Amino acid sequence: MGIEYSPLIPQLVLVLAGMLIMLLEPFTAPERKSRLGQIAIVATAVAAYGLKLQSNHRPHAIFHGMFLVDAYTYFFQWLFLVITGISALLSMRFNERESINRGEYYALLLFACSGMSLMAASGDLILTFIGIEILSIATYILAGFKRDDVRSNEASLKYFLLGSFATAFLLYGIALIYGSTGTTNYLAIRQLASLQGSVQVTTLIGMGLLLVGFGFKVALVPFHAWAPDVYEGAPSPVTAFMTVGPKAAGFAALVRVLVQALPGLGRDWTSILWIVAILTMTLGNVVAVRQTNVKRMLAYSAIAHAGYVLVGIVANSRTGFGAVLFYLVVYTVMNLGAFCIVVSLSHKGDARVYLDNYTGLGRKAPFAAAALSLFLISLAGIPLTGGFIGKFYLFSAAIQKGYIGLAIIAVLNSVLSVFYYFRLMVIMYMREPPEGQPDPDPISPPVMAIVAIGVVGILWLGINPAMILNLAANSTLP
Amino acid sequence: MDIVHYLILSALLFIIGAVGVIFKRNVISIFLCIELMLNAVNLSFVAFSSFLSQVHGQVFVFFVMVVAAAEAAVGLAITIVLQRNRGTLSVDDADIMKW
C-alpha cells in the first residue's frame, strides 16, 4: 500500500504525547503537574522537529486527497506548534496559582493543536469539519477549565452553545455543497465548478453557510458576539491561546476552502467578505474604545484584527493571501506577547486585569510595561514593528486590487485603535500610581524569555521582515 | 418522490431547530434544538446520497453522529457544572460577562 504516513508524524507526536500525559496524570503528584506541561512543550518541539524532517516535499495530497502536504500546511503547522508551546509555557504558573494544574489541560492543548493542523492541511470538507470539532471541543473545555469559577463556566457554556449552533450552519453548508457538486473534496469541487460553468445556487448558499461557520470561528461580525465574553471569562492563558490559535486555524481553513475549492465563486465571497470586513474592523475597534477590562479590550481588538486579515482575503490575490499569512504570524507574536504580560501581571482569580490596575506600571515594572507598550504599538500598526509591515502588506494587497474604500476604512479604524491601545500606555506611564497599590509579581523567567523573544521578534518583523515576508509569500496557495 | 421534498423538509427542520435555539431558555432544550438541526442536516446528506447514488453522504452521517455524541457529552458536562455553580439551567442567567 502506498499510503504515506510521514506527513502525519507531527500529528502523531502530538496525539501520542497527549495520551502519554493522560497516562501519567494519575501518577503525578499535584505539585508536580507542571512536569506534564513540560512534556507538552517537549512534544511541540519534537513535533516541530518532525515537521522539519519532511519539509522539502513538493505539494501533494495523501489519504485520497484528504490531507494536503504543501508549504501552506507546513507554514501553519509551524505557527500552531509555536502557539501551543508558548501557551503551555504561559499556562504552567497560572494553573498552579489558580489550582487547575492538571494534565488534561496540556493534553487538550496538544489535541487542539492537532485539530488546528488538520484544519490547515485538510483537503476535504469532512476532515475540515472534524478538525474544527476537535479544536472546538478542546477549547470549550479549556475555556471552562476553572470549573469552580462562574465566569470560566459561563464562558465555556456560551462558547459551546454558540459554537455548536454555528457548527450546524457549517454542516448544512457542507451538505448543500455536497449536494450540488457530489463531492466534498476541495480539488474536485473546484474542477466541477469550473466544468459546470454556471454554478448551482445551492453551492452559493452552501458557501454562504460555510462562511457563517468559519466566521464564527474567527469571530467576524455579526458572528463575533461570543468572543468578548468567552475571552474575558476563560482562564487568561486559554484566552491568549484562543485569540491566536483557533483564529489563525480558522483563517487557514477558510482561505483553503475559498482558494482551493471555491475560486469560481470569488466574486461572490469577496463582495460578502468586503462588507463583513468593514463591519468587523469597525465594531471591534469602536467597542474596544470603551472597555475597562484589558482582556476584554484585547478581545475586541482581536475581533478588529480579524477584520484586517479579512482585507487581505478580500483582495483575493497572491499578495493578499501572502499578507494574510504574514499578518497572522505578526498578530500571533504581538497578541501572545501582550497576553503573556497581562497573564503575568494578573493576580489570583484572574484579578487585576482592569485598566486601573495598570496605573503607574511604567515605574513598577519597567520591562513589562515597555514590552507591553511595544506590543500595543505593534497592534496599532506603528512602523518599526511587525504590526506596521503586516498592515502595510494587507492594505497594499487591497489597494492593488482596487479596494481603495476598504483600505481607507481600514486605516481609519487603525487610527481609532490607536486610541485604546495608547490609552493603556497612558495609564501605564502617564498616570501616577495610587498609594498602597501592591506591586505586581515578578514575571517568571521562562515567560520573561518568551516576552523578550517576542520583543525582538516584533522588532525584527518590523525592521527586517523580508525573510518572513518571503516565506509567507511562498507559502500561499496557488 | 422528488429530492426537493426531502430538502425542503430538511430545511424546515433546520430552521425550526435554529428558531428553537433562540426561543428556548433551558440549556438542555437548546441542546436538543441543536441536535435537531444536526439531524436536519443528516436528512439532507442521506437524501443527496440516495439521489446521487453515492455512499459518501451516508458516511458523513456517521461522522456527524459521532460529533453530535461528543458534543452532547461535553455539553451536558458543562451543563452539570453550570447547575452546580449556579443552580440554574436557564441561559438567561448566564450573563455576568457582557458589554
Place this chain on the structure above:
Amino acid sequence: MEKFLFYLFGGIALLAAINVVALRRVFYSAISLIICLCALSGLYMLLAAPFIAAVQVIVYAGAIMVLFLFVIMLLDPFSASTGQDKKRLLSYAAILLGIVALSLLYPILKAYDLASAPRNAGIVPGGTGSVRHLGEVLFNDYLLPFEVISVLILVAIIGTVVLAKRRA
C-alpha cells in the same frame, strides 16, 4: 405508497420538531426529539439507507438521547422554564427570522436540479444502502477522518471527565 410514507414520516418529524421547541418542559422536548429522530429513521428507510436508519434508532435515539434523558432526570426532572421570558421580543424576532430564512431557502431548494449535479466518484449502481459499500468507502476514502475522529472522541471523554468529575 412512497408518497404516503414520506408525508407520514415527514409530518411526524415536523410535528415532533415543533413540539421540541414549543413544549415548555425539557423532558417532553426530549421525548419529542426522540420521536422526531425515529420518524427521520423512517425517512432514511425510504431513501434506501437502511443501515443509517438502524444506526439512527440504535445509537442516536437509543444512546445519545438516553444520555440526555439521564442528565435531565439528574438535574431537574420536569423542570419548566420559570418566570416570564424577559426577552420575548427575541422570540418573535427568531420566528420572523425563521420565516425569512425559509422564504429564502425555499425557492432555491425548489430549484435544485438533480440532473445538473455531477456524479463522479463512488457511484453505486445497485442502490446505496448496503453496508458493504459503506464500509468500503469509509475505510478507503475516509480512512483519515475515521482515524481522526477517534481523537475527537478522546477529547470529548477527557473533557467530560474533567468538567463533570466531582471534586476530589
Place this chain on the structure above:
Amino acid sequence: MIDFIWIIPLLPLAGAAVNGLLGKRLPKAVISLVACGTSGMAFLIAIGAVMDLLGRAPDERHILRTFYTWIASGDFVARAEFLLDPLSAVMLLVVTGVGFVIHIYSIGYMHAENGYYRFFAYMNLFLFSMLILILSGNFLLMFVGWEGVGLCSYLLIGYYFEKRSAGDAGKKAFIVNRIGDVGFVLGIFLIFATFNSLDFAEVFRQIATETHRFPVESGVGILTAIGLLLFVGATGKSAQLPLYVWLPDAMEGPTPVSALIHAATMVTAGVYMVVRCSPIFSRAPIALAVVAAIGIVTALFAATIGLVQSDIKRVLAYSTVSQLGYMFAAAGVGAFSAGIFHLMTHAFFKALLFLGAGSVIHALGGEQDLTRMGGMRKYIPVTHATMFTAALAISGIFPLAGFFSKDEILWSAWAHGHPIVWLVGLITAGMTAFYMFRLMFLAFHGQERFSDEARHHLHESPPSMTMPLILLAVLSIVGGLVGLPAWLNLGSNRFFKFMEPSLALAYQPEHEELSHGLELGFAGISVLVAIIGIWIAYGIYVKRPQSAEALATRTKGLYRLLLRKYYVDELYDRVFVNPTVTGSRETLWKGIDMQIIDGTVNGVGRAIMASAGLLKGVQNGHVRSYAAWIFLGAVAVLFGLLMLR
C-alpha cells in the same frame, strides 16, 4: 572719506552694542563717552564724506558703495549698499549733527536715570537705523532702516516701561507704523513686479529712460499705485492723517527722544522717502495731489489741535505733525527741495523747542502742564532765550530759518498752481505762530502757577544741556541762509542747486515764471500772518490772561472738540480696536475655534464614544441574543449573496 561711509552707521551700532551688552557694569561717564563719542565720530566722518561729495562735479555726486549681497532670490536681490548723493548727504548731516547734539544734551537730562546705559544704547541704535535708512541704495535696505527706527522709537517711547501709558504709547507707535509699513512693503513689491529690481538706481533709470513704459500718468497707472502705496508708508512714519495718532502719545518718551526721533529725524523719514522717490511721484500727478492734500490737511488739522493743548510736549508734538504736513505739501506740489529744506530747518528749531521744553520740564522736576508753569523767564533765562528764537523761527519770522523754508513751500504752492494749498498753509502758519507763542507766554510769562515744591528746585539746566540749546538756536537763526530765495538777490539758492542732482530724474513740469516782486509780496503776507498770530497770543495770554478761559467757554463745543483731538483716538478704538479684540475673543476663538472646529473634532470622538456605548449594549451577555445575531447574520449573508450576484 567717502569710502568710509560704511563706518558712519557702524559707529553708533558699535556704541549700541557696547552700551547694550556691557553698559550695566560701566560707569556713566564711560557710557556717555561711548555714546557721544560714536555719534560725534559719525558726525565728523559724515562731514568729511559730504565734503568729499562737494568736491566732485555735480553730476558725479552719486556714490554707491556695495558691501555684500544680503538677500538674493531670483531677481529679488537686495545688497547691503550705501548711496551718498546730495539728498542723503543733507539727511546725513542733519541726522548725525542733530543726533550728536541731542546725545550731548541727554548726558545732562538723563543723568539721574537708572537705565542710563539702556537709553544710550537705544539712542545709538536709533542713529544706526536712521543712517541705514537714509544711506540705503535700495528699497529693501531702506525698509530695514525704516523698521529699525520704528523699533527704536518703540523702545524709547517705552523707556519708562513701568508706566503703563508709556508701554501703550510705544506699542501704539509701533503698530500704527506697521500699518504704514504694510503699504510701503506692498509698494516695494509693486516696484519689484514692475521694474524687476529693488535698486534705486535701476528703478529710476528705467523710469527716466523708458518713457514709453512710464509716461507721466494722467490717470491711475502703475506709478500712481506705487506712489500711493509708498505714501501710505510715509503717513505712518511721518504721522500724517490718518495715521498720525501715535505721535502725540509718543511724547511719553524722554524729551531728548522726542527731540531727536519725533521731531528732527525719524518722522521726517517719510518726507525723505517721498523725495527720494521723486522720479516716481513726479510722474504720478494723482499721487502727488494726494500727498499735497494729505499734507496740507494734516498741517491744518494738527495745528487746530495744537491750539488748545496744555501739555507742553503735546503742543510741540502736534506742531511737529503740522510741520510735517508742510513738508508733504511741498513735495506734493512738486517742490521736493523745499520739502527737504524745511525738513532741515525744522530739525533745528523743533529739536531746539523740544530740548528747551525738556529743560523747562527738567527745571520743574517733571512738570509738563502749561497751566502749572508761568513766569519762568527769570529762572531759566538761557532756555527762554533759545526757545524764543526757535518760536520765532517756526512762526516764520524773517530772517530766521523757518521763514525761508516755510515761505519757499507756500510760494511753491502758489507758483505751481495750488492756491488752496497756499491758503490753507497760510492759515496754518498763523495758527502755528499763535500756539507757539501761547506756549511761550504760558510757560515763561505771566503768573507763576507752579507748585512750591517745584519752585524749590527750580534751576537753570547744566551746560551739557544749555550748550546744545545755544548751538541749535544759532542753527535756527542761520540755518535758512543756505537757501536764500531768489528775490533777495543775494546769489542763487545754494541749497536747491546742491539738491538738483538728486532730483534730476524727477519729471519737471513747466511752470509759469512769476515775478520776484510777487514772491516778495507773498513773503510779506506770510510774515504778517505770523505776526498777527503772535499778537493774538500776546493779547490773550499776556495782556488779559483771564480772557483765555472766557474764550474757551464761549466756544465750548469747538474747544472741547479740539481739546479731545476730534475724538479720533476714541473713534479708532471703537471702530477698529475694540471690535477686533472682542470679535477675536468671542467669535473667532471661543466661537469658531473652540466650538466649531474643536467641537467637531471632539464631537467625532464623542460620537465614537457614544456609538461604542450603543454597540456595547448589543453585547448584552445573553446567549440567545448572540444566537439571534448569528442567525440574522446567516440570513443576511444568504440574502447578500443572492442580491449581490
Place this chain on the structure above:
Amino acid sequence: MEIRNILSLVTYLPAAAAILLLLVPRRAENAIRRCALLASLATFVLSLYLAYHFDAANGGMQYVENVPWIRTATYRVGHHLGIDGISLFLVILTTFLTPLAILSSWQSITKRLKPYMISLLVLETGMIGVFCALDLVLFYVFWEVMLIPMYFLIGIWGGTNRIYAAVKFILYTMAGSLLMLLAIIYLFFVSGGTTFDLVEITQFLASGSLQLSRREEFWLFMAFLVAFAIKVPLFPFHTWLPDAHVEAPTAGSVILAGVLLKMGTYGLLRFCLPLFPGAALAAAPSLSILALIGIIYGALVAMVQPDLKKLVAYSSVSHMGLVVLGIFAFTTQGLAGSTVQMLNHGLSTGALFLLVGMIYDRRHTRMISDFGGLAHASPVLASMFLVVTLSSIGLPGLNGFVGEILVLAGTFMQNRTYAAIAALGMILGAVYMLWMYQRVFLGKVTNPENAQMKDIGLRERLILLPILAAMLWIGVYSAPFLRRMDASLQVVQQRVLHARGPEGGFRVEQLRAFPGREGSR
C-alpha cells in the same frame, strides 16, 4: 576629509546614543544628561559637515545612500537617504535645536530623566530621518516613529491636561498620515509596482512614462495634503496644536514648534509639488485662501489668548500659514521665502518656547495676567525675549524678515490680493506679540512674586545665545542660506510650472512670464 554614509551617521547617532543610555543606571542623572547632550552636540557637529561640503549648484540630492531594505517578490523598499537644499537646513535646524532642548530640560525635568532623554534622542533620529528619507516607505516610517517619543514627551512630562493633549496629538496626526500611507501604496502600484523610491517615481512622472489621470492625481495629492496640512497645521486642522503646545514640556514644545511643524511644509515641498504638480496647481487657490485664513485667523486668535504658550501656538498657525502661502505661489521668491521661513519659525518660535519655559520654571504659571513688569526683575530675560519677539514679528535685520518679505514678494508676483491680505498679518503679528510683551514685561510689578523672579543664568544664556546669533546671521546675511536652497527649489518650481498647460485650471502662463514686462494686469 570625506565621511562615508554621513547621512546615516547623522540620522542614527542619536538613536544609538539612546540605546546606550538604556545601559546607564537610572540614578546617574548627571551622566544621563551629559551623555544626551554630548550625543546631540556630536550630531550637530556632524550635520555641519553637511552644510560645509554642500554643493550649492547642484539641485539634486547629495550625500546619497541607497541600499536595499525590504526586498520581497512584491516590494522593494530602499533605505534611500539624501538631502538637497531644502532639507539641508531643516536637518541642521533639527540638530541645532535638539541640544538646546536637552539643555533646557537640564533642571526642569526631575522625574524619569532617563526615558525623557531617550525619547528626545529617538525623536531626533525620527526627525532627521524624515528630512533625509527619499524612499516613500522609509519616509513614512520615520514620520510615524517620531510620533511615539513625542507622544510620551507630552503625555508623561506635560502639564495638567497632558493626556488629552497627547491623545489628540497622536490621533490627529495619525489620521492624516495613514491616508498618506494608502496614497503611497497606490502610487507604488500605479507606477508599475517596482519602487517606492521618490526620485524614481518623480522621474517616471516627469518623463511621462507614468501618467496619472487627473482624478488619481487629485486624490493622491489630497491624501498627502491632509497628512501635511495637519502637521503644518493649516487652518482648520490646527486645533491639536494649541493643546499639544500648552501641555508639552518646554523641550517638547520647542521641538514640536521648531521642527515637527516644518515636516508638514517640507512634505508639501518634497512630495506634493514634485509628485502631483498638476493637482498642486489646481489646488493652489483654495490652499492659498486657507493659508490666508490661517494667517489672519491665527493672529487674531493669538491676540486674545490668556496663556503664553497658547499665544505662541496660535502665532505658529499664523506663521506656518505664511509658509504654505509662499509654497503655493510657485514663484522663486515664494518658495525660497517659505523655506527660509521654516527655519525662521523654527528658531524664533523655538526660542519663544524656551523663554516661556524659563519663565514657567520660575513662576509656575503661564497666564499672561499673572505677570507684568518682569523686565524689572529680569532685564536680561526681558531683552532676550524682546529680540525673539522682534524676530517673530519679522523685524528687518533679524531672520523673520527675510522669510516674510520673500514669501510676500513671491505671493505678490502671483496674486496681489493674497499678498495684501497676508501683509495684514505683519500688522497683527506686531499687535499680539507686542501686546503680550507689554503685559508680561512692562508696566509696574503688580504681583509681588514677580519682583523676586531671578534673571536667567549662564546655562540659560548659553541656550539662547546660539539662537539669537543664528537669528541675527540669517537676518543680516541670508544669501549663503538662499544660495544653497536655490537650485533645489528651482527643480521643484520647474516641475510645477512644466506640469500642465493652460488647461490646468490655473493660469500657468502668468507664472512663466514676468507680469511687469507686459504691463500691469
